[in-house]
Amino acid sequence: GESVGLHLPTLSVQEGDNSIINCAYSNSASDYFIWYKQESGKGPQFIIDIRSNMDKRQGQRVTVLLNKTVKHLSLQIAATQPGDSAVYFCAERGDSSYKLIFGSGTRLLVRP
Amino acid sequence: GAGVSQSPSNKVTEKGKDVELRCDPISGHTALYWYRQSLGQGLEFLIYFQGNSAPDKSGLPSDRFSAERTGGSVSTLTIQRTQQEDSAVYLCASRKAGGTDTQYFGPGTRLTVL
Numbered sequence: 001g002e003s004v005g006l007h008l009p010t011l012s013v014q015e016g017d018n019s020i021i022n023c024a025y026s027n028s029a030s031d032y033f034i035w036y037k038q039e040s041g042k043g044p045q046f047i048i049d050i051r052s053n054m055d056k057r058q059g060q061r062v063t064v065l066l067n068k069t070v071k072h073l074s075l076q077i078a079a080t081q082p083g084d085s086a087v088y089f090c091a092e093r094g095d096s097s098y099k100l101i102f103g104s105g106t107r108l109l110v111r112p
Numbered sequence: 113g114a115g116v117s118q119s120p121s122n123k124v125t126e127k128g129k130d131v132e133l134r135c136d137p138i139s140g141h142t143a144l145y146w147y148r149q150s151l152g153q154g155l156e157f158l159i160y161f162q163g164n165s166a167p168d169k170s171g172l173p174s175d176r177f178s179a180e181r182t183g184g185s186v187s188t189l190t191i192q193r194t195q196q197e198d199s200a201v202y203l204c205a206s207r208k209a210g211g212t213d214t215q216y217f218g219p220g221t222r223l224t225v226l
Contacts, residue, residue, distance in 0.1 A: 043217035
């Protein structure tokens with residue numbers, strides 16, 4: 001079946017460094033991918049998305065990279081700040097036109 | 113503009129009681145989703161609405177769970193005869209159908225069953 005997973009459950013980075021959060025997906029037919037940030041006690045917040053016809057997309061301090069050959073997705077956060085501390089989820093849209101399949105999440109801890 | 117809102121933010125109930133959780137989606141969003149998130153876990157899909165109909169209820173864990181949506185807007189998730197394993201955060205998301213795939217989430221309702 002479909003699955004979306006993450007390589008590291010917890011990532012600790014120094015403030016100011018760049019962060020890279022990785023995600024593997026299993027459905028080669030997935031055509032849309034999205035990253036969410038969830039702070040404690042809040043709902044997931046949209047960060048950035050990418051369609052399968054793209055390899056890279058940039059936002060403000062964030063970049064998503066998609067490698068369809070190895071079915072790998074990553075989120076890069078530049079100059080990580082304390083406010084970036086949260087759990088990050090990747091999700092893919094696979095065979096369904098409306099349903100997202102979510103990974104289990106990676107916790108990002110930013111050290112001052 | 114206003115985002116997705118959910119109420120109550122917290123609900124504590126006794127085992128065996130029924131609870132209703134409410135979701136107000138973003139105005140104009142025709143698609144609505146309910147998810148469940150257990151402590152430290154990912155998001156578990158429960159149900160999907162397109163308008164007032166629910167073409168996908170496959171994630172509802174048992175017949176104690178039901179949901180409805182009226183007027184293409186507000187949705188209510190009802191859990192009957194609550195059990196301790198129902199304790200979780202229940203999240204609602206909405207999406208503007210046609211041209212966008214992004215789901216926007218509400219803050220969730222934290223349900224605790226004693």
